[in-house]
Amino acid sequence: MDQFNVLIVDDERDMLDGLRRILPYELEKTNIVVTHSPLQALELAAASPFDLILMDVRMPEMSGIELLEQIRAMDSKATVIMMTAYGSIETAVQSIKLGAYDFITKPFDIPDLVRLIKKALERSGLIRENQSLRQRISEKTVLEEFVGQSPPMQQLYATIRSVAGTDYPVLIRGESGTGKELAAKAIHTLSRRCERGLVSVNCPAIPEHLLESELFGHKKGSFTGALKDHKGLFAEANGSSLHLDEIADIPVSIQTKLLRALQEQEIRPLGSSRNIKVDVRILSTTNQHLENKILDKSFREDLFYRLNVVSVETPPLREITEDIPLLVHHFNRLSALELNCTPKVVATDVLEVLMQREWPGNVRELKNFVRRLIIFCPGEELSLSVLKMVDGRHAARPVPDNTIESEAIEPYAEAKTKAINAFTDEYVRDVLSRTGGNVSQAAKMAGLSRVALQKIIRRMNMIPGEYRSE
Numbered sequence: 001m002d003q004f005n006v007l008i009v010d011d012e013r014d015m016l017d018g019l020r021r022i023l024p025y026e027l028e029k030t031n032i033v034v035t036h037s038p039l040q041a042l043e044l045a046a047a048s049p050f051d052l053i054l055m056d057v058r059m060p061e062m063s064g065i066e067l068l069e070q071i072r073a074m075d076s077k078a079t080v081i082m083m084t085a086y087g088s089i090e091t092a093v094q095s096i097k098l099g100a101y102d103f104i105t106k107p108f109d110i111p112d113l114v115r116l117i118k119k120a121l122e123r124s125g126l127i128r129e130n131q132s133l134r135q136r137i138s139e140k141t142v143l144e145e146f147v148g149q150s151p152p153m154q155q156l157y158a159t160i161r162s163v164a165g166t167d168y169p170v171l172i173r174g175e176s177g178t179g180k181e182l183a184a185k186a187i188h189t190l191s192r193r194c195e196r197g198l199v200s201v202n203c204p205a206i207p208e209h210l211l212e213s214e215l216f217g218h219k220k221g222s223f224t225g226a227l228k229d230h231k232g233l234f235a236e237a238n239g240s241s242l243h244l245d246e247i248a249d250i251p252v253s254i255q256t257k258l259l260r261a262l263q264e265q266e267i268r269p270l271g272s273s274r275n276i277k278v279d280v281r282i283l284s285t286t287n288q289h290l291e292n293k294i295l296d297k298s299f300r301e302d303l304f305y306r307l308n309v310v311s312v313e314t315p316p317l318r319e320i321t322e323d324i325p326l327l328v329h330h331f332n333r334l335s336a337l338e339l340n341c342t343p344k345v346v347a348t349d350v351l352e353v354l355m356q357r358e359w360p361g362n363v364r365e366l367k368n369f370v371r372r373l374i375i376f377c378p379g380e381e382l383s384l385s386v387l388k389m390v391d392g393r394h395a396a397r398p399v400p401d402n403t404i405e406s407e408a409i410e411p412y413a414e415a416k417t418k419a420i421n422a423f424t425d426e427y428v429r430d431v432l433s434r435t436g437g438n439v440s441q442a443a444k445m446a447g448l449s450r451v452a453l454q455k456i457i458r459r460m461n462m463i464p465g466e467y468r469s470e
């Protein structure tokens, strides 16, 4: 175990000096920091969490109870010992209710204080161990969502792991369908902000006149239609991360406001005269060449540097073709689960063809293609003839015709049902993708009632929530 960091806050300077001198002799591997100012204590605790904070209850700048509340709001697991005056048992009880670990009554004997500190540090040690264990488990499960062992994927995992531990803004770049959103989620989940959910917004999906209020919030009556106060995504993501998807497409007017929010770490809701401090980490994604947008003045250079403190690249599928068999295997299992059937046995020559094809839509296109193959596959084996039936035209190598002749043709009725199912599957997925999984909008677009579309969605075992970003 490394050093423990202990902060002591008391306005009595003699007491602070005494504790600073004595405690290092009594406690091993413990670094003691002292301050007589509760406000400075807050700044210190915000900069890096302490394993234990000892605080006086009565201080002129801010009461210990208030300080305790603010510390616990910042870090709900902070271990705090209150130092109370003799006879103020009510305050002691109140502080325990507010989450203090224990209290000690002044004046105290040093051996009693040392015993209490040791007990409290034991608790902090356990919390620390627990956190690192959880971190290691979540690292495994988070990165498990990614499939691929090729060197570019290994490089991606290493970058994700190392940037996750920092608080820097990250710009995730890569072609469409290469896993940028997956990377943003992984960075957030592996970061210290993971206890609060990742807030995500697809920038171009929100009309320009609404984007400002969506990001920064608004006050009731600030524009026609603002019927009540709206918090905004920055405030919602306070203490967490905000994923700005397709950042290249935000209008320049909003870019300027975004830049200010990042520089000042504060926002001003539309119609408000007050700025609000926010602590938000920005994870942005783009498949566009932002440097070109800077040249044609449609993207602010200063914002680019703010967002791109660290950059992560997701590789296109053509650079990780050796991962295609693994990806096909993964999507085969996923699609089988979705379609309530058993996974198919994928013939080696099918894998070879898939490895040679071009995939402009990258992993997403491969995923959808495998899904179609599974839908059309009549038996247990996914053979070249099935591949040809689904999409022979795009195969990189011509498929020998005798492979089709050697297989029995399916009865008309079954083939027709399958074709209809495949059409319905593709159509509904398309309409859900276009509406970001919004069933009402999708039904409107498809000219169906909401109930009718919902029935189809259920029959096809689809989950509208999965289409949020696809």
Ligand SMILES: Nc1ncnc2c1ncn2[C@@H]1O[C@H](COP(=O)(O)OP(=O)(O)OP(=O)(O)O)[C@@H](O)[C@H]1O
Binding pocket: 145, 146, 147, 148, 174, 175, 176, 177, 178, 179, 180, 181, 182, 183, 285, 286, 287, 314, 363, 364, 367, 469, 470
């Ligand atoms: N390496 C991978 N392993 C497993 N699944 C992946 C991988 N890369 C992408 N996917 C899957 O492909 C689909 C597209 O991924 P994602 O939405 O993260 O791409 P994107 O780069 O953000 O695309 P876009 O720029 O079009 O929004 C998702 O279903 C995702 O789970």
